[in-house]
Amino acid sequence: MTARPNIDMSLKQWTAVCALDDIMPDSGVCALVGGRQVAVFRVSGDQVYALANHDPFSKANVMSRGIVGDLKGERVVASPVYKQHFSLATGQCLEDSTVKLETFAVRVNNNIIEVEA
Amino acid sequence: MSTQKIVVIGNGMVGQRFLEQLTGRMGSDQVEITVFCEEPRAAYDRVQLTSFFAGKSAIDLSVVPDRFFEEKAITLRLNDPVIAIDREKKTVSSARYRDVPYDKLVLATGSYPFVPPIPGHNRRGCYVYRSIEDLEVIRAAAKKSRIGTVIGGGLLGLEAAKALKDLGLDTHVVEFAPRLMAVQLDEAGGKLLQRKIEALGVTVHTSKSTKEIVDGEKHPHRMVFADGGALETDLIVYSAGIRPHDALARAAKITVGERGGIGIDEYCRTSDPDIYAIGECALWNGRIFGLVAPGYQMAEIAARHVAGDESLRFDGADMSTKLKLMGVDVASLGDAMGKTPGALDYLYTNPVQGIYKKLVVSGDGKQLLGAILVGDAAEYNGLLQMALNAIPLPEHPEDMILPVREGGAAKGLGVDMLPANALICSCNSVSKGAICDAVTAGCTTVGALKTATKAGSTCGGCSPMVKQILDAELRKQGVEVKNHLCEHFPWSRQELFHLVRVGGLKTFGDLLAKHGSGHGCDICKPAVASILASCWNEYVLKPKHAPLQDTNDRFLANMQKDGTYSIVPRVPGGEITPEKLIVLGAVAKKYRLYTKITGGQRIDLFGARVEQLPLIWRELVDAGFESGHAYGKALRTVKSCVGSTWCRYGVQDSVGMAIQLENRYRGLRSPHKLKMGVSGCTRECAEAQGKDVGIIATEKGWNLYVCGNGGIKPRHADLLATGIDDATLVKYIDRFLMFYIRTGDRLQRTSTWLDNLEGGIDYVKQVVCEDSLGIGAELEADMQKLVDTYECEWKNAINDPESLKRFRHFVNSDAPDPNIVFVAERGQIRPAREDEKETEKEEATA
Numbered sequence: 010m011t012a013r014p015n016i017d018m019s020l021k022q023w024t025a026v027c028a029l030d031d032i033m034p035d036s037g038v039c040a041l042v043g044g045r046q047v048a049v050f051r052v053s054g055d056q057v058y059a060l061a062n063h064d065p066f067s068k069a070n071v072m073s074r075g076i077v078g079d080l081k082g083e084r085v086v087a088s089p090v091y092k093q094h095f096s097l098a099t100g101q102c103l104e105d106s107t108v109k110l111e112t113f114a115v116r117v118n119n120n121i122i123e124v125e126a
Numbered sequence: 127m128s129t130q131k132i133v134v135i136g137n138g139m140v141g142q143r144f145l146e147q148l149t150g151r152m153g154s155d156q157v158e159i160t161v162f163c164e165e166p167r168a169a170y171d172r173v174q175l176t177s178f179f180a181g182k183s184a185i186d187l188s189v190v191p192d193r194f195f196e197e198k199a200i201t202l203r204l205n206d207p208v209i210a211i212d213r214e215k216k217t218v219s220s221a222r223y224r225d226v227p228y229d230k231l232v233l234a235t236g237s238y239p240f241v242p243p244i245p246g247h248n249r250r251g252c253y254v255y256r257s258i259e260d261l262e263v264i265r266a267a268a269k270k271s272r273i274g275t276v277i278g279g280g281l282l283g284l285e286a287a288k289a290l291k292d293l294g295l296d297t298h299v300v301e302f303a304p305r306l307m308a309v310q311l312d313e314a315g316g317k318l319l320q321r322k323i324e325a326l327g328v329t330v331h332t333s334k335s336t337k338e339i340v341d342g343e344k345h346p347h348r349m350v351f352a353d354g355g356a357l358e359t360d361l362i363v364y365s366a367g368i369r370p371h372d373a374l375a376r377a378a379k380i381t382v383g384e385r386g387g388i389g390i391d392e393y394c395r396t397s398d399p400d401i402y403a404i405g406e407c408a409l410w411n412g413r414i415f416g417l418v419a420p421g422y423q424m425a426e427i428a429a430r431h432v433a434g435d436e437s438l439r440f441d442g443a444d445m446s447t448k449l450k451l452m453g454v455d456v457a458s459l460g461d462a463m464g465k466t467p468g469a470l471d472y473l474y475t476n477p478v479q480g481i482y483k484k485l486v487v488s489g490d491g492k493q494l495l496g497a498i499l500v501g502d503a504a505e506y507n508g509l510l511q512m513a514l515n516a517i518p519l520p521e522h523p524e525d526m527i528l529p530v531r532e533g534g535a536a537k538g539l540g541v542d543m544l545p546a547n548a549l550i551c552s553c554n555s556v557s558k559g560a561i562c563d564a565v566t567a568g569c570t571t572v573g574a575l576k577t578a579t580k581a582g583s584t585c586g587g588c589s590p591m592v593k594q595i596l597d598a599e600l601r602k603q604g605v606e607v608k609n610h611l612c613e614h615f616p617w618s619r620q621e622l623f624h625l626v627r628v629g630g631l632k633t634f635g636d637l638l639a640k641h642g643s644g645h646g647c648d649i650c651k652p653a654v655a656s657i658l659a660s661c662w663n664e665y666v667l668k669p670k671h672a673p674l675q676d677t678n679d680r681f682l683a684n685m686q687k688d689g690t691y692s693i694v695p696r697v698p699g700g701e702i703t704p705e706k707l708i709v710l711g712a713v714a715k716k717y718r719l720y721t722k723i724t725g726g727q728r729i730d731l732f733g734a735r736v737e738q739l740p741l742i743w744r745e746l747v748d749a750g751f752e753s754g755h756a757y758g759k760a761l762r763t764v765k766s767c768v769g770s771t772w773c774r775y776g777v778q779d780s781v782g783m784a785i786q787l788e789n790r791y792r793g794l795r796s797p798h799k800l801k802m803g804v805s806g807c808t809r810e811c812a813e814a815q816g817k818d819v820g821i822i823a824t825e826k827g828w829n830l831y832v833c834g835n836g837g838i839k840p841r842h843a844d845l846l847a848t849g850i851d852d853a854t855l856v857k858y859i860d861r862f863l864m865f866y867i868r869t870g871d872r873l874q875r876t877s878t879w880l881d882n883l884e885g886g887i888d889y890v891k892q893v894v895c896e897d898s899l900g901i902g903a904e905l906e907a908d909m910q911k912l913v914d915t916y917e918c919e920w921k922n923a924i925n926d927p928e929s930l931k932r933f934r935h936f937v938n939s940d941a942p943d944p945n946i947v948f949v950a951e952r953g954q955i956r957p958a959r960e961d962e963k964e965t966e967k968e969e970a971t972a
Binding site (some may be wrong): 026027031032033034035036038039040041045049052053063067068069070071074076077078079080081082083084089090092093102111 | 232323613614644645646647648650652669673674675676677680681685687688689722880935936937938941943945960
């Protein structure tokens with residue numbers, strides 16, 4: 010049996026994933042960060058968000074392909090499969106209070122997007 | 127408790143209604159029902175009989191719900207007339223069965239056409255107009271004829287005249303009375319109707335009494351009139367009134383009226399309490415009721431009585447009628463002739479537009495007694511309600527029939543004034559109260575009300591009033607009647623379409639800034655993208671539009687449950703060369719795709735990962751394939767049968783037409799997906815009547831059907847036009863589609879759009895075929911612009927480096943998504959289930 014890498018949550022690192030301009034405003038991409046799939050969204054005003062790319066309802070890795078918008082002032086992304094909405098800021102599912110996507114720290118550094126994971 | 131044996135004689139519209147009413151009240155454990163019918167088919171809509179000539183089939187006209195007789199365990203004996211009733215033994219005998227016992231017997235034998243006993247009346251080439259069989263005989267005879275004459279200028283006579291005209295005959299109507307529709311219309315109304323009908327090419331002869339029919343000189347028949355005149359004709363159709371079918375009752379010594387008709391009491395019982403009579407064979411208080419609505423009332427009353435419910439009694443029926451005769455609106459209600467002593471008339475005539483309206487009011491000017499409307503019958507429902515419910519006349523009754531000028535007050539009767547028991551749908555006996563109850567119970571659309579109450583589901587005449595009641599009730603409940611797209615746009619899709627078009631707005635941002643708020647959502651973004659595409663036809667992957675699209679439109683493919691995509695190249699009309707078939711096979715094999723034939727005559731390739739899409743499409747485009755738009759709310763396919771090129775029965779080239787239409791409308795964005803079908807003959811192998819746009823070839827040209835649907839709620843398409851040529855067909859489809867695209871709601875298929883459209887198919891006909899809104903040319907021009915600017919989205923995508931950047935799973939790696947796993951099944955791939963993926967992972971790490 011091969012040894013699995015020991016993931017220490019305290020050893021998070023900032024990883025550069027792409028340029029800000031690689032993401033069209035009001036859309037998302039999926040980045041591979043430390044072996045994990047992270048959906049990175051850019052909204053108008055150049056703010057960025059990062060969530061798990063895994064859609065807990067369809068179990069497909071597709072969150073980055075959802076439509077970005079807002080509902081009652083909250084910035085959300087809609088799952089492209091069954092259309093549930095998730096808060097971009099907190100990952101909370103608006104239709105089901107028991108479901109939440111993992112969120113990741115994200116920043117723009119010299120026009121380069123970096124995700125901490 | 128033993129079961130009651132019920133025998134019903136006759137399966138016309140009224141007999142069928144009785145069965146529905148009875149089985150709705152008593153289960154098959156309580157009643158054992160046997161139905162005898164002398165016609166070879168179960169109940170059909172005799173009121174719409176003329177539409178049989180306008181292209182409807184016998185199946186279209188059926189009023190029997192699917193599998194009705196099987197599900198209700200009713201024995202139906204078609205083509206088997208009852209020949210005798212034995213009241214002592216309580217049995218009936220038919221042509222094929224002897225002594226069938228009954229506990230209760232229901233006579234729904236209807237009526238037969240009256241043929242005046244003039245010399246020569248039964249010559250060859252003389253017909254009656256009553257059943258589908260009659261129509262088939264007339265249709266066959268018409269092929270060898272040029273002139274057709276109807277004897278009788280009443281309601282049915284004019285229907286028959288329309289039928290002859292539809293068959294292409296030079297048509298004459300011969301009426302004994304001095305005017306047409308003498309029962310319903312007065313002198314002025316009858317004359318106006320005559321003028322309008324003559325303008326349509328029918329020759330009307332009034333005050334003509336036919337003395338005899340003899341051999342003609344130029345045509346087979348010569349009708350000799352009492353005034354010395356004569357008319358030569360090839361065929362004659364009698365439509366001079368009906369007589370009740372009461373021979374069986376007469377022979378069984380059941381009381382019949384002096385001039386015919388089986389006498390009934392308030393529960394529709396005949397002189398034998400175990401025998402009922404309903405519909406046109408029944409005589410109540412010395413009157414026969416020759417309309418379907420009173421027949422339906424009798425059916426319900428008799429069914430209730432058999433089930434032991436005496437709460438409903440028959441006490442006469444309103445004989446008011448509204449109909450469209452050869453496109454002319456005619457209505458007559460209440461005391462239309464002003465026979466009430468002291469009655470006064472209000473009159474309005476407009477000889478230029480061909481409108482005549484008369485109100486008959488009581489001598490004191492307080493009550494509406496009756497009315498006649500010719501040329502424009504829009505006020506019929508309101509006036510009828512006012513007369514039936516004795517609602518006091520307004521201060522200026524004439525306002526109710528005078529045209530409304532711009533800025534003038536709305537006329538007519540507010541639905542709030544109607545009492546709860548006001549009968550709104552007379553075809554199905556639905557009161558205002560029943561409609562209000564259904565709204566309270568949660569119906570919020572006209573379509574839902576139709577399903578729940580049946581109101582407006584037969585002739586549709588009451589639909590506008592049903593809509594008014596719905597809106598009024600919803601307002602009362604505090605429900606704001608609005609159809610805002612979503613929280614970002616306080617507009618309906620139709621309104622947004624208008625704003626985009628008129629304002630020349632080209633982007634979502636512009637529209638949001640001008641007419642919306644917030645940032646948009648997954649409801650409004652794709653809807654606006656679709657509107658922009660319908661208006662300006664810009665490439666959907668342009669950067670400014672891409673974030674608006676649902677993932678399917680954004681990646682130009684259909685996302686499946688595991689995040690992979692399926693690919694459907696266009697195969698216009700379902701016609702494909704062997705070379706192209708081989709390409710599809712080779713590509714599927716190379717990329718290990720699952721292949722399946724679709725219902726729309728194309729081939730679907732499943733299991734493509736997002737990064738494979740451009741590679742696959744590069745090969746498909748190189749082989750001459752185009753996007754099939756299976757991912758868009760757009761035209762999908764035009765299905766066709768093989769048509770006259772190969773088929774022994776085809777009368778036109780359905781494949782050629784399907785390809786022409788598919789190439790014309792490919793890529794057209796609309797409120798929801800669109801499907802079409804073209805059949806090469808009436809055998810309808812392309813199932814065109816289940817499509818949004820269906821075309822069926824006839825010897826005389828194309829018949830165009832619209833708003834059909836399969837899916838959750840199957841709906842047979844409605845006939846829009848008959849016998850049209852290629853150019854007219856394209857013109858009508860252009861107009862129909864653009865009208866739907868402009869006015870449809872988000873994700874509203876044409877079938878629900880039509881169900882909720884005030885005025886229904888008649889309104890669509892007016893807009894599309896008669897150009898009543900004067901926008902025909904504009905709709906055609908809009909469509910032509912879209913046709914001229916069509917581009918294959920995939921051809922664009924694979925040649926645009928910017929667009930191609932999107933087609934990878936990771937922005938920072940070329941690796942595929944490791945979560946996509948396939949297993950083998952029946953020689954192809956399928957997505958692995960979660961448990962299968964677990965097994966795989968364990969094996970990989972073991």
